[in-house]
Amino acid sequence: MFAAPLRAAEVSMAFGEKIPPFCFPSSNSGIELEVMREALAFKGHQLKPRYFPFARIPVAFRDGTVDAAMTDLGQDMSAAGAQYGEPAVMYDNVFISLSRRQLKILKPADLNGLSVVSFVGAIKRYPEWLEPVRRAGRYVEINDQSAQVKTLMLGRYDVVLSDRNIFKYFALQLKREGVALQPVDETPFVKLNPQDYRPLFRDPQVRDDFNQGLKQLKESGRLQAIYDKYLKE
Incomplete structure (x- = not known):
């Protein structure tokens, strides 16, 4: 049984609009949504997905519309206060x-x-x-x-x-x-770089909690189960 989190938060996070099987806005589901949601929930945080055209995702983080984003689209957002997490899913x-x-x-x-x-x-x-x-x-x-x-x-x-x-x-x-x-x-045809697909957070504690949750998903086999739910025949 996990200890109650010291400071659970609602985390608004920018995702791309409709990227099957990673994001389904109509049902707030998909591989990426479920991984992010469950990794954050490990320490009691609640994911609030927000959907944007891809080019708007880093803008939404920079201007404070959201607390987190699924990607920086190749822009280093550290100067905008981004705390980078471990890559949860990768686009290959x-x-x-x-x-x-x-x-x-x-x-x-x-x-x-x-x-x-x-x-x-x-x-x-x-x-x-x-x-x-x-x-x-x-x-x-x-x-x-x-x-x-x-x-x-x-x-x-x-x-x-x-x-x-x-x-x-x-x-x-x-x-x-x-x-x-x-x-x-x-x-x-190009070398896959996991660092290209790191989520970003405004709060370093939420980032750390997410990383712990993601580690648990991987070690428990839950991460693979989420992928299999959408991709297994």
């Missing part, structure tokens, strides 16, 4: 292609002649890889990431750029609807 962007195509994508030039569909904003993050594809007229960004799975299966695009868990989630949804899916290959 990979190139995904049909296995039967046997595509080898090891360097940007390997995308020459291929069409690529990606999430909105990817070209700003990976210009070295994607700008040549855009200039060739073979690059498209779409908001509906379920459409990425469908169009890849139909052969309308050669390559999808997506977080591997987001792609897997939508593929599972299609499979449950009876859609026949082809095997795919995933190709990592």
Whole structure:
């Protein structure tokens, strides 16, 4: 049994708008929501999620609209009072292609002649890889990431750029609807850095309590159970 917290708090936290399976604003659920909520609850804190367009998340923290944020979007927010926590979830962007195509994508030039569909904003993050594809007229960004799975299966695009868990989630949804899916290959193309996905808090004590709760989720197997809830067949 855990001791009662000395100072439980309501923690308003900025999340991105609708990022299945990480955030579902309509039900305040999703992998990221549940991990954050349970890690904070370990010491009695209560999560109050607030949803923003991605670009607004660091702004909402900086201007005091929220007490915490899921990400700093690559901006060092220390000067704005950010106390960085341990990474709870990570977005692992990979190139995904049909296995039967046997595509080898090891360097940007390997995308020459291929069409690529990606999430909105990817070209700003990976210009070295994607700008040549855009200039060739073979690059498209779409908001509906379920459409990425469908169009890849139909052969309308050669390559999808997506977080591997987001792609897997939508593929599972299609499979449950009876859609026949082809095997795919995933190709990592940038080194995953966990420090890119650290949540930030205004209160250092809340940050410390969150870190302890996250550690407990990992050690107990609860973190994996939350992932499995959304991603296991």
